[in-house]
Amino acid sequence: MFLKVHMPWDTLCTYAEVLHIKLPIQPNDLSSRPSPWRFFSCITKHFYPNEELITKEAEFFTAPFEKKRLEYFHVRDKDVFFTAAMRSRMAYYILSRAPYEIRGNIKKFGVTKLLDAGVYKAAYPLHDVTESFTENSYWIFPCWLFQCRFNRYLLYEEWAHPKSFYKMQPLNLIRKYYGEKVGIYFAWLGFYTRMLALAAVVGLCCFIYGYTTQETSTWSKEVCDPEIGGKIVMCPQCDRECKYWTLDSTCEASKKLCIFDNFGTLVFAVFMSVWVTLFLEFWKRYQAELEYTWDTVEFLEQEELPRPEYEAKCIYERKNPVTGTDKLKCYLFFSYRIYNINLSLYFVPQILLIIASIVAIIVYRLAAFFAFSTKLRSQDLKELQTLKEYVTPQMATSVTASLISFVIIMILNILYERVAIWITDFELPRTKTDYENSLTMKMFLFQFVNYYSSCFYIAFAKGKAVGYPGDPAYLLGKYRNEECDPGGCLIELTTQLSIIMGGKAILNNIQEVLLPAASEKLIPRWEQDYQLQALTKLGLFYEYLEMVIQFGFVTLFVASFPLAPVLALVNNIFEIRVDAWKITTQFRRIVPEKAQDIGAWQPILQGIAILAVATNAMIIAFTSDMIPRLVYYWSFSVYPYGDHSNNTMQGYINSSLSIFNIADFSNNSKPMSTPYNITTCRYRDFRNPPGHPRQYQYNVYYWHVIAAKMAFIIVVEHIVYLTKFILSYVIPDVPYAVKEQIKREKYLTQVILHETNLKLDKACERKKNRASSSITSKSIFFHFLLRLTNITDRMFCS
Structure with missing residues (x-):
């Protein structure tokens, strides 16, 4: 019924x-x-x-x-x-x-x-x-x-239909049909997508620049040169089973690295730091325009009713401080709330689970690298010769580990969602808004650690504590720590980002499109709507979460992957239409709600924007090979290796590899087979050569590079943060035209509604006063006549 x-x-x-x-x-x-x-x-x-x-x-x-x-x-x-x-x-x-x-x-x-x-x-x-x-x-x-x-x-034809993918959204019609809360989400998503177009163009130009210069890059040519890279024998990267290898075997990987690790990347990272500030500031202005146009500038937010789950567990009552008379039937005793807050300590096991998954992936990477090293660098397998030219052990390990990491992330997301909801239910927030805000922070923190932890490991931990061939570092005392390619770990970070970001976008769109759809039958409208899917209690929460996680990928690690804005732009063009199609054809019509802004997501975006400056500066400093190249370029005469006849990058590859005497291998790490014609091998580090008074200790080049990296981080962060501060100060949050319209509206409201009615009230009061004065004068007259009559009567009687 x-x-x-x-x-x-x-x-x-x-x-x-x-x-x-x-x-x-x-x-x-x-x-x-x-x-x-x-x-x-x-x-x-x-x-x-x-x-x-x-x-x-x-x-x-x-x-x-x-x-x-x-x-x-x-x-x-x-x-x-x-x-x-x-x-x-x-x-x-x-x-x-x-x-x-x-x-x-x-x-x-x-x-x-x-x-x-x-x-x-x-x-x-x-x-x-x-x-x-x-x-x-x-x-x-x-x-x-x-x-x-x-x-x-009309919304289906001009908004949700795939043929309208290139059109602007009819936001006013969306607001009239679904309310301000839905309208503000699609306004934010559309504005974010339009701003991504600029970032995508710059990122694509940066990618094209790297792609066109990969063949002419000095360091990639030296790696691929048989007379340079072909004669540099590299030390084994694992114990016993791994063999010596020549540097030119990483020729293709070196060329691909030059696509993403070039001077254009530095410019793009700084550009994105400014872009994210412009995005947030212009969004505030656009949001102010929507607040005025949609009449949410000073809307009176009604007191929310308690959630049924909150009322069901109510024990005590207290006087409502708002109304002064009503009873809040859902006041919980203080100790009970403390007990619920303590349940948030369940975050600790979840973080430990994430750390355990990261360690498991690291162990897999070490074991897989050992396996791929023995296979791909084997001189006995002739059928792998073609494959060996394009696939290195690091690349094979990175791709497979990234795929496994993506699967684990998707599985843990399901677990984290249930745990976050469970914890929030135990905390028992009073209203729906309190519930959504509490769950937002939990889910975002879970997702932040889950999605970005592997990227942070590759960017800032991998290859940073590996020791040297004579004294390698071990994980858990058993697994030898993983090293980066001679060109750095940036290409692995790029691989990780592309797989996670691309896989997440594809999986989400497939899930949204393949949701069961209801068929339009010849039944009443209310029965058709009942057969549609009900929007969850959290409403647009998951849509916001998906976009904010993507925003993190676009901003936090963009220095390693200039194509991230391009992928995000393509995904969002589909995302807008898929969300529009779902809400228009697949879901019941939701209850319209007022909303001034995007709520708790605004400070989260601002926090990501601040963090992005530091992460990109650190990626360029510690993950890419940019700073060592610049140090070599400007201070080449200090160091003993390389051709310094002119101010070029020639000889950089030779200067970035240290020398190791194979006689200094320990019994545990010494390779099982050693070519008879070599006595030394090279490894990626800046250490003194054998025979030096401080052999295998860091040389002066290393300390110059470290100083340059720290100086780069400090200078870039201060410049970018100063630029962000100036932009946020110069760009007002509310446009001047909107301020004028708000003042005009307040004036008209006062004149039309209040002063006009005040004049009418005064006119009515004057009429009443005249009537009252007339009645009073008549009363005095009749009173005078009555007194006069009484006096006459007395005179007559006397």
């Missing part, structure tokens, strides 16, 4: 005043600034929704609705005066507070409790009436003529 709820005009007016809904009072008479793109309107109009279907709405000044002053509001048609989102929000407000049972002093109320108890199976606003999304018989009617009753169809 279905129960349909309708709100008549009088009830709508009453609750519009209760909820302080702002409605139009006068058309906007402030002249708007001409758009700088107006000269290209013949081109840009194709990137906007069809104006014949979705007409541009007139702008109005608005004021909080007052029922007794209805004549001052701009009411053209009662049927369209309140939007569908307003009607649904008012209906839900009534249903969420309607009492249904009274037992003594206990009063039960709210449809949410009835849903939780199973009395009702669902409660939802109805979608617009549409027979099918494939029929185009509706668009021929003007939207204003039929109250925009086919808004769902």
Whole structure:
């Protein structure tokens, strides 16, 4: 059985005043600034929704609705005066507070409790009436003529349909149909995607620059040169089983490294640090415009009702500090709340689980590297000769470890989600907003550690504590620590990022598209909507989480992967349309909610932006080979290796490899087979050669490089943070035009609603005073006559 709820005009007016809904009072008479793109309107109009279907709405000044002053509001048609989102929000407000049972002093109320108890199976606003999304018989009617009753169809055609992927979103129509909370999400996602376009162009240019210079790069040519790289014998990278190898075997890997590790990467990393500041500052401005346009600047946020789960575990009562009279039936004793907070200590096992998974991946990498080293560098397997030219042990290990890491991340995500929800349920937040904010922080911290931990390991831990061939470092006393390629670990970080970021995007879109869809049957609208999927209690939480994690990949590690903004841009173009398709065709219509901003996600984005400056500076300093190259380029005459006849990078590869005497191998690490014609081998480090008074100790080049790295980090961070501060100070959060409109609106509200009514009240008071004075004068006259009559009577009697 279905129960349909309708709100008549009088009830709508009453609750519009209760909820302080702002409605139009006068058309906007402030002249708007001409758009700088107006000269290209013949081109840009194709990137906007069809104006014949979705007409541009007139702008109005608005004021909080007052029922007794209805004549001052701009009411053209009662049927369209309140939007569908307003009607649904008012209906839900009534249903969420309607009492249904009274037992003594206990009063039960709210449809949410009835849903939780199973009395009702669902409660939802109805979608617009549409027979099918494939029929185009509706668009021929003007939207204003039929109250925009086919808004769902218009949203599908101009927003959710794949053919409209290149068009701007009809945000005002989304807001009118779904409410401000959904509208602000898609506004943020669309703005983020547009800003990504600029970052994607710069990142693509950086990638093309690296790709075109990989063949001409001095260090890659030296690695691939048979007379240089072919004659440099490298030390084995594992104990006993690994063999000596020549540097030119990493020729292809060295060329690929030059694509991502070049001077353009440095410029791009600084650009992205500025870009993220511009993104956040311009988003604040755009958000301020939406707040004014959507009347959420000073909206009165109603006190939220407690969640049913909160009320079910209520033990004590206390006086409501807001109303002063009502009782909060869900006040928990202090010790019980302390007990719930202590449950947050379950974070510790989860972090330990992440660390255990990281260690497991590291152990796999060590074992896999040992296996690939014995196979791929074997001189006996002729069938692998072609493969050996393109696949190195490091590359094979990195790709397989990244795939395994991605699978583990996806599995742990499911576990972390359940644990985070379980912990939040135990904490028992009072309202839905408190619940979402608490869960947001937990889920983001879990996901942050889960997604980024492997990237942080490769960027800042791998290859940093390996010792040297005569005294290698071991993990757990058994596994020899993993080394980086002669060109550094940056290419492995790039591989890790591309696999995790690309795999996550593909998997998420497949999951969203393949959700079970409901078929449109010849049944009433309310039954069709019931067969659709119900949006979860968390609403847009997972959509925000997915985009914020992607934002972290785009900003935190962009110095190692310039194509990250490109992948994010392509993914978001699909993400917008997939989300629009889901919410329009696959989900029941959600209850509209007011929202001023993106909530708890705003400070999270700001924290990521601050952290991104440090991580990118450290990646360039410690993960890439940029700083050692610059030190060699500017201070080449200090060091004994290489050709220093001119100011070039010639001889850099030779100078970046230290010499080791194979006679100094220990019995545990000495290779089982040694070529008869070599007495030394090379390894990646800056140490003194054998025979030096401080042999195998760090040389002066090492300390110069360390000093340059620290100086680079300090200088870049200070410059970027200063730039961010200046930009955030120069760019106002609220545009000047919006400030003017807000002041104008307040003035009109005061003049039209308050001063006019004040004058009427004074006029009525003067009329009452005149009437009162007239009655008073008449009373005095009659009193005088009465006294005179009494005196006459006495004279007559006497």
